[in-house]
Amino acid sequence: MYKAMTERLADWGIVAFLWAFRIVVILIVIVGSVLTLVKGSYTSDQWIDLAVFGLSQGGIYALIALGYTMVYGVLRMINFAHGEIFMSGAFAGYFLASALNRLGILNANPILALALITVFAMAVSAGVALLVERVAYRPLRAAPRLVPLISAIGASFFLQYTVRGLFGPGVYAYPDIQALQGEWIIFGVGILKRQVVIIIAAVIMMFILYTLVMRTKIGKAVRAVSEDREVAELMGISVDRAIVVTFALGAAMAGAAGVLYAQIFRQVNFFMGFVPGIKAFTAAVLGGIGNVPGAMLGGLFLGLVESVGPSLFLDGLGIVAPYQLKDAIAFTMLVLVLIFRPSGILGERLLTKRA
Amino acid sequence: MNRKFLILGGLIGAALIMGACGAPASECTDEIGCVDIAPGDPVHIAYWGVLSGADASLGEDSKRGVEIAIDDRGGQLLGHDVLLTTEDGLCTPEGGATAATKLASDTTLVALIGSACSDETVGGIAAITAAGLTTVSPSNTRPVLTAQDRSPDYAGYLRTAHSDAFQGKTVAEFAYNELGARTAATIHDGSSYAQALQQVFADEFTALGGTITSQEAVSKGDTDMRPVLTKIASDSPDVLYYPIFIAEGGFITAQAAEVSGLEATTRIGSDGMFSADYVTGAGPAVEGTYLSSPDFSLFPDLYEDFKAKHEAKYGGSLLSIFHAHAYDAANLVMTAIERVAVQDEDGTLHIGRKALRDAIYSTQNFPGATGNLTCSPFGDCAAPVIAVYQVVSSDPASWDPGVNPLKVFP
Numbered sequence: 001m002y003k004a005m006t007e008r009l010a011d012w013g014i015v016a017f018l019w020a021f022r023i024v025v026i027l028i029v030i031v032g033s034v035l036t037l038v039k040g041s042y043t044s045d046q047w048i049d050l051a052v053f054g055l056s057q058g059g060i061y062a063l064i065a066l067g068y069t070m071v072y073g074v075l076r077m078i079n080f081a082h083g084e085i086f087m088s089g090a091f092a093g094y095f096l097a098s099a100l101n102r103l104g105i106l107n108a109n110p111i112l113a114l115a116l117i118t119v120f121a122m123a124v125s126a127g128v129a130l131l132v133e134r135v136a137y138r139p140l141r142a143a144p145r146l147v148p149l150i151s152a153i154g155a156s157f158f159l160q161y162t163v164r165g166l167f168g169p170g171v172y173a174y175p176d177i178q179a180l181q182g183e184w185i186i187f188g189v190g191i192l193k194r195q196v197v198i199i200i201a202a203v204i205m206m207f208i209l210y211t212l213v214m215r216t217k218i219g220k221a222v223r224a225v226s227e228d229r230e231v232a233e234l235m236g237i238s239v240d241r242a243i244v245v246t247f248a249l250g251a252a253m254a255g256a257a258g259v260l261y262a263q264i265f266r267q268v269n270f271f272m273g274f275v276p277g278i279k280a281f282t283a284a285v286l287g288g289i290g291n292v293p294g295a296m297l298g299g300l301f302l303g304l305v306e307s308v309g310p311s312l313f314l315d316g317l318g319i320v321a322p323y324q325l326k327d328a329i330a331f332t333m334l335v336l337v338l339i340f341r342p343s344g345i346l347g348e349r350l351l352t353k354r355a
Numbered sequence: 356m357n358r359k360f361l362i363l364g365g366l367i368g369a370a371l372i373m374g375a376c377g378a379p380a381s382e383c384t385d386e387i388g389c390v391d392i393a394p395g396d397p398v399h400i401a402y403w404g405v406l407s408g409a410d411a412s413l414g415e416d417s418k419r420g421v422e423i424a425i426d427d428r429g430g431q432l433l434g435h436d437v438l439l440t441t442e443d444g445l446c447t448p449e450g451g452a453t454a455a456t457k458l459a460s461d462t463t464l465v466a467l468i469g470s471a472c473s474d475e476t477v478g479g480i481a482a483i484t485a486a487g488l489t490t491v492s493p494s495n496t497r498p499v500l501t502a503q504d505r506s507p508d509y510a511g512y513l514r515t516a517h518s519d520a521f522q523g524k525t526v527a528e529f530a531y532n533e534l535g536a537r538t539a540a541t542i543h544d545g546s547s548y549a550q551a552l553q554q555v556f557a558d559e560f561t562a563l564g565g566t567i568t569s570q571e572a573v574s575k576g577d578t579d580m581r582p583v584l585t586k587i588a589s590d591s592p593d594v595l596y597y598p599i600f601i602a603e604g605g606f607i608t609a610q611a612a613e614v615s616g617l618e619a620t621t622r623i624g625s626d627g628m629f630s631a632d633y634v635t636g637a638g639p640a641v642e643g644t645y646l647s648s649p650d651f652s653l654f655p656d657l658y659e660d661f662k663a664k665h666e667a668k669y670g671g672s673l674l675s676i677f678h679a680h681a682y683d684a685a686n687l688v689m690t691a692i693e694r695v696a697v698q699d700e701d702g703t704l705h706i707g708r709k710a711l712r713d714a715i716y717s718t719q720n721f722p723g724a725t726g727n728l729t730c731s732p733f734g735d736c737a738a739p740v741i742a743v744y745q746v747v748s749s750d751p752a753s754w755d756p757g758v759n760p761l762k763v764f765p
Binding site for chain 1: 407408409411412415545570571572573574576577578579581582583585586588589601602605606609613614615631632635636638639674751
């Protein structure tokens with residue numbers, strides 16, 4: 001009797017804490033936003049700038065997040081080497097871009113060059129991902145769930161330091177495409193061409209992927225394996241093939257993201273995959289891991305919150321150096337979403353068998 | 356079961372007795388311990404500092420300086436080979452603490468060169484001092500590391516790098532007097548180096564009569580600096596000072612050029628970004644920006660020799676700016692070892708740890724590649740002369756301190 005009472009008290013304590021947390025975070029967001037807007041230290045142009053920065057960054061997160069979410073959907077495994085797949089795509093793109101730049105094709109025919117670079121980066125990323133899958137994951141498919149996770153972390157380090165060994169610890173400057181410099185005036189607001197191109201490219205990529213998964217036969221096979229691997233196998237679907245396709249598609253998206261990332265930030269480095277990888281993983285969880293549109297939404301949302309959040313929520317509260325707290329805001333949002341919707345924004349409730 | 360314990364206990368006891376016999380108990384009179392190096396065993400020196408991640412070139416550059424100093428002696432010290440090992444400090448306090456703890460447990464270690472980032476020292480110095488070891492850092496510039504009231508944990512810490520108390524002052528004078536700037540904003544990355552340096556700058560700039568419009572911060576690993584730059588742009592300061600590291604510094608330089616409201620703002624960085632890698636990363640926007648660093652033109656001729664040796668051994672351009680400081684640090688340490696080591700007839704070396712530490716502290720007028728070095732009782736060995744350079748070309752291949760970037764002040 002007494003024990004039951006203390007247990008119940010502890011439960012109430014936890015529930016009360018969670019509610020207090022929700023209320024405090026939401027209060028900070030509302031009060032901070034109102035104070036910032038009242039203070040009016042930013043013009044509407046600046047808000048639009050911030051939102052566009054956020055969306056272009058978010059588009060890149062979304063593309064990377066697709067790889068995490070698809071692999072999780074099929075294998076129930078977090079592919080922690082995915083950030084490095086993104087990095088290898090960016091590196092492949094860099095080498096082709098600088099070769100094209102030397103030949104003068106890059107600026108003479110920017111659209112063709114960019115398409116070539118993107119396709120090449122996607123191919124290299126897919127190749128690396130398939131290699132990792134074959135060497136580090138497939139032999140462990142029957143192992144307990146933690147084992148491939150550790151193997152993934154090992155693969156991540158392996159790829160990082162292979163690139164470091166081959167190309168050194170320094171940064172490489174991505175050649176600039178002149179056609180992408182400057183601004184376009186859209187509805188009276190100047191927006192960097194680069195950002196616009198990236199947002200459009202990311203949306204097109206995601207559309208292609210979504211069509212592939214939802215409308216083609218192999219996409220159907222991937223979805224079937226994701227729903228129930230054993231039954232899919234019994235129905236005559238080649239599980240290995242579906243898994244390979246999943247890895248290749250996710251990696252191709254990461255490769256494309258690598259090229260887009262390099263268009264904004266114009267540098268590649270062996271370590272560049274780490275932070276975007278973690279952020280994209282967060283985006284995948286935010287949107288509901290295992291869910292393709294969820295990853296897209298999660299990525300865009302995360303990018304937007306990171307970019308607008310520090311100015312909007314914290315500036316008005318008079319917090320010193322709010323931009324240092326960018327990551328804190330992003331991860332608090334994650335916690336908040338998970339408290340309200342444990343399976344993510346668009347996540348479906350998992351069957352016990354899958355969870 | 357009892358028998359098992361007996362055997363185990365016996366083994367432990369035997370190991371203890373053997374251990375005790377192994378050390379020549381009678382000879383060590385040094386208060387914090389001795390290292391004995393048997394004939395044929397190497398003199399073990401370690402370099403600790405960041406060797407991986409985005410700031411790897413900072414540590415790699417210093418490590419090369421140490422290697423060249425060892426080569427100068429033919430890889431030998433008092434008839435023993437010199438063994439150089441490395442430990443990566445990851446440029447963070449936690450990484451520094453891990454590296455230092457690992458090194459402190461190695462009883463063959465004689466002395467250390469490092470760390471690379473001030474944060475690593477903050478995390479690791481207590482373990483190093485407690486183990487009786489002494490480290491000389493070629494690239495830590497945070498002022499408090501050699502402050503007069505530093506904690507006793509720093510007894511084993513010296514540096515050949517300049518303190519940022521000088522650097523921040525020079526940059527503030529340059530901005531106020533030379534550029535005629537009256538308003539300035541700063542950005543740091545949360546590292547102890549950047550936080551302290553931008554504060555020194557802000558204090559000196561205010562003391563000269565200028566106004567600091569904002570002191571912002573980003574995090575290590577950030578790539579999208581546009582939000583923070585948009586915030587700073589709302590005050591349109593004359594000068595933006597961001598004494599951070601290569602990766603984030605490059606992003607700020609590149610992105611500041613694209614944020615409206617910062618067109619007329621002069622961008623200044625410091626020695627953490629003084630590298631061809633920074634020019635590579637920042638791209639075309641780097642032209643016209645300023646960087647502060649030790650004044651290479653005042654380095655003695657020895658520096659030219661050093662550069663020739665570097666070219667012969669590694670080729671390519673210099674990775675960062677503290678290679679010469681590392682070369683000096685290694686020479687300082689090795690000279691001190693030569694001074695205090697007692698050599699038996701069979702070649703065994705006995706080195707007292709306190710004696711070695713005292714010998715390094717007592718360095719006076721040591722002719723180094725960065726100038727004449729004299730160590731203060733608080734561990735400052737540098738001959739600090741800071742200059743401000745302007746980047747004149749965005750081609751990293753043209754990187755040659757003095758030409759590009761061009762020295763503009765004083």
